[in-house]
Amino acid sequence: MKVLTVGGGGREHAAVEALYRSGAEIYAVMKNANPGIIKRSKDHLLCDEKNVEKVCAYAKEKGVKLAFVGPEAPLEVGLVDALEAQGIRCASPTKAAARIETSKTFMRELVERHGIEGNLGFAHFDNAKDAEAYLRTVDHEIVVKPVGLTGGKGVKVQGEHLHSFEETMDYVNEIFDNNIGGAGVILEERAIGEEFTQMVFVDGKRIVPLPLVQDHKRAYEGDVGPNTGGMGSYTDADHLLPFITQKEREEAIAILQSIVDAMAEDGCPYRGTMYGQFMLTLKGPKIIEINARFGDPEAMNVLPILKTGFQDICWKMATGTLDDDVEFEKKATVCKYVVPKGYGVKSESGHEISVDEDAIAKCGATVYYANVDVKDGKLVTGTSRSVGVIGIADTLEEAEANCERALEHVKCDAVFVRHDIGTRALVQKRVDHMKELRSKA
Ligand code: AMP
Numbered sequence: 001m002k003v004l005t006v007g008g009g010g011r012e013h014a015a016v017e018a019l020y021r022s023g024a025e026i027y028a029v030m031k032n033a034n035p036g037i038i039k040r041s042k043d044h045l046l047c048d049e050k051n052v053e054k055v056c057a058y059a060k061e062k063g064v065k066l067a068f069v070g071p072e073a074p075l076e077v078g079l080v081d082a083l084e085a086q087g088i089r090c091a092s093p094t095k096a097a098a099r100i101e102t103s104k105t106f107m108r109e110l111v112e113r114h115g116i117e118g119n120l121g122f123a124h125f126d127n128a129k130d131a132e133a134y135l136r137t138v139d140h141e142i143v144v145k146p147v148g149l150t151g152g153k154g155v156k157v158q159g160e161h162l163h164s165f166e167e168t169m170d171y172v173n174e175i176f177d178n179n180i181g182g183a184g185v186i187l188e189e190r191a192i193g194e195e196f197t198q199m200v201f202v203d204g205k206r207i208v209p210l211p212l213v214q215d216h217k218r219a220y221e222g223d224v225g226p227n228t229g230g231m232g233s234y235t236d237a238d239h240l241l242p243f244i245t246q247k248e249r250e251e252a253i254a255i256l257q258s259i260v261d262a263m264a265e266d267g268c269p270y271r272g273t274m275y276g277q278f279m280l281t282l283k284g285p286k287i288i289e290i291n292a293r294f295g296d297p298e299a300m301n302v303l304p305i306l307k308t309g310f311q312d313i314c315w316k317m318a319t320g321t322l323d324d325d326v327e328f329e330k331k332a333t334v335c336k337y338v339v340p341k342g343y344g345v346k347s348e349s350g351h352e353i354s355v356d357e358d359a360i361a362k363c364g365a366t367v368y369y370a371n372v373d374v375k376d377g378k379l380v381t382g383t384s385r386s387v388g389v390i391g392i393a394d395t396l397e398e399a400e401a402n403c404e405r406a407l408e409h410v411k412c413d414a415v416f417v418r419h420d421i422g423t424r425a426l427v428q429k430r431v432d433h434m435k436e437l438r439s440k441a
């Protein structure tokens with residue numbers, strides 16, 4: 001089948017590989033020349049992914065039947081609505097359905113209105129004065145979030161990034177002064193626990209869960225530093241994570257099903273992959289955010305171990321015919337992102353980077369290109385994450401070792417990696433943290 005893919009990051013490269021494996025003829029649109037995506041595409045167009053008119057004209061010219069849109073920005077401007085108006089089926093949500101991600105207030109209010117489990121205390125503000133008045137009344141730690149999209153980098157947590165009332169207000173003022181996210185501020189109750197990602201395939205009504213993943217949002221080793229889009233992630237061979245029970249996972253899946261039901265009831269049914277980020281707390285999983293797409297890096301963990309044809313799954317999501325025929329290999333995966341120097345604060349870009357794909361494959365690993373581009377015939381880094389390296393094996397320890405060996409075959413002199421992701425020590429720290437919380441209960 002002719003399939004349009006939109007997006008040029010690591011997540012999209014992973015999706016393109018999975019589509020290619022399942023027989024899709026790929027027509028790719030992306031803003032950067034991602035060599036991994038280009039290699040698997042019959043044809044590609046380099047353009048702004050939010051240019052709805054241009055993307056639609058390209059899809060029409062190529063006669064695609066199905067579309068997969070990776071990033072949130074084109075969803076927010078209604079690319080799916082426009083493609084569907086041309087008769088192209090989409091395995092991604094409409095503009096209205098994508099509000100589950102594009103407006104944090106929409107998500108919290110939907111969850112509240114429908115009495116869905118897992119919500120956190122929150123308040124929305126469109127000016128700093130009201131936010132300040134509210135802040136004076138709360139007696140617990142809070143999290144400051146721009147309401148709109150910020151590429152995963154706009155959230156600051158009291159006790160971690162913000163250490164006083166003044167620092168908190170400074171950040172609130174900065175969001176309003178610079179119009180970060182473009183839609184006001186949300187102040188949320190801080191949840192304490194361990195984070196996990198539960199993604200599901202959705203066809204408007206039914207959901208099918210993917211293996212659990214744990215991402216690492218902080219820029220530096222030891223979980224410190226600014227929030228990023230995600231520095232790396234792991235899955236375990238049993239598709240659970242070492243600190244969570246099957247019952248707790250099922251609670252998170254039930255929350256996502258309730259959200260999907262609520263959206264259908266409200267007249268904006270959700271189709272495509274839905275991403276649930278949760279904090280496992282002593283009161284069960286709490287919603288941190290819901291995204292209208294695959295997680296990045298999380299897609300790079302789960303898609304290489306997807307046994308079922310991804311093209312078929314996309315078609316079923318797009319046409320409301322999803323069934324339980326979705327299988328993943330019982331393998332552990334560890335993904336570490338190679339990112340440009342300064343990433344999370346101010347990235348240095350334009351440095352030459354080389355990737356030895358064959359050597360990486362020999363290490364029991366795979367590689368996905370992300371925010372890299374070809375300039376003067378050379379592969380160079382952009383300002384966002386450069387290359388994802390994924391070790392795959394029967395156990396987490398082996399997967400981590402494979403990933404580390406493979407990382408030696410990515411060369412660039414202006415990058416860094418969080419080497420602690422997926423290590424025994426860091427995973428044990430998570431397990432111990434949850435144990436400690438439970439023992440205090
Ligand atoms: P987000 O962009 O919403 O995923 O937030 C980035 C990171 O901030 C998350 O991965 C969490 O580590 C943290 N965070 C966001 N919201 C909360 C919350 N309500 N409680 C605790 N931590 C949070």
Ligand code: GLY
Pocket residue numbers: 152215229230291294295296297298
């Ligand atoms: N890994 C976090 C995200 O995709 O938003």
